[in-house]
Amino acid sequence: MSASPASRPSSQAHALGHQLSRRAFFGSAGMGVAGLGLLQSPAIAEQLAKNQKRVIMLFLSGGMSQFESWDPKPGRPTGGPFQAIQTSVPGYHISELMPKMAAQLHRHTAVIRSLESKNRDHVDVTLYAGMKVVAGLNMPSIGSMLCRELANPELAVPHHVMFTASAYRGGHYTESPGFYGSQWGPINVLPDHIPPRPPFTGTGTSVLRLSPNSMGLPSGMTIRQHADREQMRDRLSQAFLEGRNRDAVLMGHSAGYSRVRGLMDCSHLYDIEKEPRKIRDAYGLTGFAQQTLVARRLVEAGVPFVRVNFGWWDTHGQNFEAHQEMVPELDHVMVTLLDDLATRGLLEHTLVVTFSEMGRTPGVNGNMGRDHFSRFSVSLSGCGIKPGVIYGETDADGQEISKDPVTLHELFATIFKAVGVDHQKEYHSPDGRPVPLTEYGTEPVSEVLA
Amino acid sequence: MADTPASKDPGTKEAPAAAAKPPAVEIKNVKTFFPPLKGDQPKPDYYSIVAVPDSDLVFVGGDTGKILAIDMAAEKPTPTAWDAHVSFVTGLVLTDKHLVSSGSDHQMIWWDRESRERVRTIPQPKWVRHLTLSPDGQVIASVCDDMVCRLWEADSGRPIRDLEGHAQFTRFHLRSKLYAAAFSRDGSHLATVDYAGHALVWETATGRRLADVFAPFFFYQDISEHGYGGIRGVDFSPDGRLIALCGNLCGDGSQIQRSSALIQVYDWRSGKLASELRGDNFFYERVRFHHQGKWLLGMGGAGSGQKLTLIDRDGKSPVAEAKPEAKLAPMFDLWLSENADVCFTAGRNNVSKWSISSPS
Numbered sequence: 149m150s151a152s153p154a155s156r157p158s159s160q161a162h163a164l165g166h167q168l169s170r171r172a173f174f175g176s177a178g179m180g181v182a183g184l185g186l187l188q189s190p191a192i193a194e195q196l197a198k199n200q201k202r203v204i205m206l207f208l209s210g211g212m213s214q215f216e217s218w219d220p221k222p223g224r225p226t227g228g229p230f231q232a233i234q235t236s237v238p239g240y241h242i243s244e245l246m247p248k249m250a251a252q253l254h255r256h257t258a259v260i261r262s263l264e265s266k267n268r269d270h271v272d273v274t275l276y277a278g279m280k281v282v283a284g285l286n287m288p289s290i291g292s293m294l295c296r297e298l299a300n301p302e303l304a305v306p307h308h309v310m311f312t313a314s315a316y317r318g319g320h321y322t323e324s325p326g327f328y329g330s331q332w333g334p335i336n337v338l339p340d341h342i343p344p345r346p347p348f349t350g351t352g353t354s355v356l357r358l359s360p361n362s363m364g365l366p367s368g369m370t371i372r373q374h375a376d377r378e379q380m381r382d383r384l385s386q387a388f389l390e391g392r393n394r395d396a397v398l399m400g401h402s403a404g405y406s407r408v409r410g411l412m413d414c415s416h417l418y419d420i421e422k423e424p425r426k427i428r429d430a431y432g433l434t435g436f437a438q439q440t441l442v443a444r445r446l447v448e449a450g451v452p453f454v455r456v457n458f459g460w461w462d463t464h465g466q467n468f469e470a471h472q473e474m475v476p477e478l479d480h481v482m483v484t485l486l487d488d489l490a491t492r493g494l495l496e497h498t499l500v501v502t503f504s505e506m507g508r509t510p511g512v513n514g515n516m517g518r519d520h521f522s523r524f525s526v527s528l529s530g531c532g533i534k535p536g537v538i539y540g541e542t543d544a545d546g547q548e549i550s551k552d553p554v555t556l557h558e559l560f561a562t563i564f565k566a567v568g569v570d571h572q573k574e575y576h577s578p579d580g581r582p583v584p585l586t587e588y589g590t591e592p593v594s595e596v597l598a
Numbered sequence: 599m600a601d602t603p604a605s606k607d608p609g610t611k612e613a614p615a616a617a618a619k620p621p622a623v624e625i626k627n628v629k630t631f632f633p634p635l636k637g638d639q640p641k642p643d644y645y646s647i648v649a650v651p652d653s654d655l656v657f658v659g660g661d662t663g664k665i666l667a668i669d670m671a672a673e674k675p676t677p678t679a680w681d682a683h684v685s686f687v688t689g690l691v692l693t694d695k696h697l698v699s700s701g702s703d704h705q706m707i708w709w710d711r712e713s714r715e716r717v718r719t720i721p722q723p724k725w726v727r728h729l730t731l732s733p734d735g736q737v738i739a740s741v742c743d744d745m746v747c748r749l750w751e752a753d754s755g756r757p758i759r760d761l762e763g764h765a766q767f768t769r770f771h772l773r774s775k776l777y778a779a780a781f782s783r784d785g786s787h788l789a790t791v792d793y794a795g796h797a798l799v800w801e802t803a804t805g806r807r808l809a810d811v812f813a814p815f816f817f818y819q820d821i822s823e824h825g826y827g828g829i830r831g832v833d834f835s836p837d838g839r840l841i842a843l844c845g846n847l848c849g850d851g852s853q854i855q856r857s858s859a860l861i862q863v864y865d866w867r868s869g870k871l872a873s874e875l876r877g878d879n880f881f882y883e884r885v886r887f888h889h890q891g892k893w894l895l896g897m898g899g900a901g902s903g904q905k906l907t908l909i910d911r912d913g914k915s916p917v918a919e920a921k922p923e924a925k926l927a928p929m930f931d932l933w934l935s936e937n938a939d940v941c942f943t944a945g946r947n948n949v950s951k952w953s954i955s956s957p958s
Binding site for chain 1 (some may be wrong): 686703937946
């Protein structure tokens with residue numbers, strides 16, 4: 149499935165897209181791996197990749213506290229110990245734990261402080277809250293929906309990649325493509341190693357994986373051997389295709405090989421050693437930072453949707469201590485990512501979303517933690533967003549939404565709209581029922597859209 | 599605990615039964631006061647407490663930013679409260695002339711002890727977590743999230759020196775925190791403890807760092823490469839040779855489950871572990887030595903260990919414990935009298951007085 153008309157790159161890129169149609173792309177596959185479609189022309193591929201819309205979601209697994217981030221209530225009984233600091237948006241204060249975002253909030257970012265969900269548990273429903281649930285139908289996640297709309301089939305890159313630094317309690321919430329089919333599911337990059345549980349002296353360190361399993365060659369096979377095999381397969385394939393090059397099944401089969409080879413060719417995208425030292429240092433040494441840097445490399449190459457899970461934020465105990473450690477990391481990595489994307493001219497085509505499955509309670513429990521809460525905040529930066537807009541309010545203690553509540557459906561419609569996708573676009577279930585991207589009648593939050 | 603049978607001269611003949619019974623050490627809740635709440639106000643947490651010696655007058659401060667003066671001797675105490683900090687009141691000490699408070703609002707404030715009027719405010723770089731007063735009452739040590747311990751002239755508020763030496767970052771590249779400080783009984787040494795499991799011992803007069811004791815079990819790395827734990831409290835043994843550290847061992851960062859409350863005693867000069875006590879799923883937030891070394895007092899805070907525990911002089915076994923009257927009421931700070939017969943604790947919407955009887 150190609151991108152929807154609304155999400156197609158326009159002008160030059162659009163024209164290029166026509167020149168290099170799917171037929172031309174597949175037609176070129178018979179010329180061998182090295183002559184694969186757009187990869188033949190790096191300049192064209194680069195241009196297409198550059199103008200394609202894409203999304204990076206920084207998913208705060210476990211539920212980040214809105215009080216210690218986007219919606220602080222200093223001096224209130226629910227406020228916690230941290231101060232609120234003035235942001236670059238007049239009148240808007242965020243937690244002192246986010247000084248870097250505070251200084252540049254006006255540049256790229258809008259914040260919705262009035263998100264309300266029916267969920268307040270560690271389940272993945274917030275990722276599936278776009279489409280109206282249809283009985284008996286497996287629904288696709290937001291990542292699958294977005295990558296289906298935004299993917300450029302003519303780029304041999306993954307459609308959908310998900311990172312997690314945390315295997316803890318399954319806090320990565322695997323996305324499912326549902327009835328869309330497996331091609332829209334994510335490539336999951338999970339931690340390579342789980343440190344031992346207590347007692348643990350902390351003398352070791354977990355090893356975070358930055359690339360998917362099986363990206364490399366099989367054990368024992370050299371690059372040369374693999375290239376030889378590929379060459380042989382290609383020669384045999386070309387010979388077989390003589391006089392049969394109008395057969396779609398055969399051409400598809402050949403293209404499939406080519407695509408797999410293309411994905412393997414993407415392995416360099418996961419290698420941050422390819423980045424200048426200065427860039428790696430800017431992101432930092434943590435797993436979240438390094439995975440976010442890989443996310444930037446992926447979207448730069450045209451991957452339409454990347455989710456980086458950062459957690460675990462389920463702070464039923466020691467909420468303030470945990471947030472004091474984790475929020476500054478989010479602050480730093482998020483600002484570095486936005487600056488990096490902006491410098492490369494990618495931010496106008498890339499939407500960066502920070503999102504959680506829920507928020508945290510105003511009250512503090514006996515473990516000095518905050519529990520699960522259904523009201524929380526989300527930030528949207530970059531592509532299609534009107535920067536500096538602060539939408540919605542909660543009351544003085546953060547108990548209730550006091551102004552402009554936003555549902556998850558409306559948030560998802562806003563995300564679709566920001567990247568140029570018609571949020572009411574319909575698909576059909578295998579039994580023919582129409583299924584819109586967001587529930588009928590849902591409207592995006594136009595105030596945060598450029 | 600003194601004079602257990604094991605500590606007797608093995609050649610001594612004891613009268614059966616009565617002589618075998620160790621002298622009683624006991625801790626009792628004398629009184630718990632619940633400051634009145636207004637309307638549906640959430641229960642406030644009181645994070646700091648200090649008492650006027652030989653009296654029942656205590657000052658407490660907590661998450662409301664107020665300081666309360668409470669006469670615990672009154673049948674129905676009527677606290678006097680005033681606005682002090684914007685957010686948490688994290689430390690309180692009493693000098694000859696002043697009550698000094700610290701807050702998460704990056705401030706230290708000197709208050710006139712009698713009139714309770716603000717005398718001076720000194721801005722701090724970050725959250726000040728704890729204050730402690732030297733035994734002679736002349737020096738206040740403050741510990742701040744910029745990882746600097748600052749010494750102040752107690753009454754003038756003039757800075758004496760900064761003690762810098764704790765690492766700014768943990769080994770997982772994230773910011774560390776400085777939780778507490780304690781002077782030795784003679785005031786010659788000061789210990790400061792951090793999130794990453796380090797206790798530094800300083801020479802008070804010069805600011806020279808004398809030791810860096812690494813206690814790795816207090817700091818834990820979870821699967822996300824995030825830290826959890828920290829050394830939350832510290833005290834010197836009466837002879838100044840040992841330091842007791844308290845906190846939690848390797849817990850589940852989100853729930854304080856599958857963990858152990860932890861007190862460890864180190865010979866700080868050699869860095870060797872002298873003793874250890876583990877508890878249930880809670881943090882030991884404070885630890886104090888008896889002034890003659892008869893026992894250690896541990897105070898359980900967040901988690902399921904809302905109790906005071908007296909631990910034998912070897913630091914290995916509990917010998918007495920008492921729980922607060924209020925259920926689900928974590929305790930956050932304690933003040934222990936000089937002769938260790940009375941202590942006051944501050945916790946979730948409660949202030950408690952405890953009596954301690956020790957064998958002579």
